[in-house]
Amino acid sequence: MQANLSCSKDGNNKESRGALVVLEGLDRSGKSSQCSRLVSYLEGQGLSAELWRFPDRTTNVGQMISAYLTNASQLDDHTIHLLFSANRWEK
Incomplete structure (x- = not known):
């Protein structure tokens, strides 16, 4: 490369x-x-690179998303959509 x-x-x-x-x-x-x-x-190779993981499960919002994805909590579609959006902005 x-x-x-x-x-x-x-x-x-x-x-x-x-x-x-x-x-x-x-x-x-x-x-x-x-x-x-x-x-x-x-x-x-001397190039700069960053590794990002999404969702970021280290934040409070990320932990709520993680609970939803592992079926530990139930959220409606609109709520989980907003949580994913908020999680993107936490970076």
């Missing part, structure tokens, strides 16, 4: 803002392992 460069209309190379890589998959399919490996690889 190489650093991501983009080319402007005048032909000058400019550093790009970066890339967002999203992995989806079934529970316990290895997403976290693959993400960690990718971050380690990119950092080993």
Whole structure:
């Protein structure tokens, strides 16, 4: 993998803002392992990388979402939607 460069209309190379890589998959399919490996690889290549997990279960809102996802609590669709939205803004 190489650093991501983009080319402007005048032909000058400019550093790009970066890339967002999203992995989806079934529970316990290895997403976290693959993400960690990718971050380690990119950092080993001298690139900066961040690992984000969503939902962020370390916050109060995240714990409410976690309880919902594990069927420990029941919430209506509108409420869980708002909780997911709030959790995104907690970053």
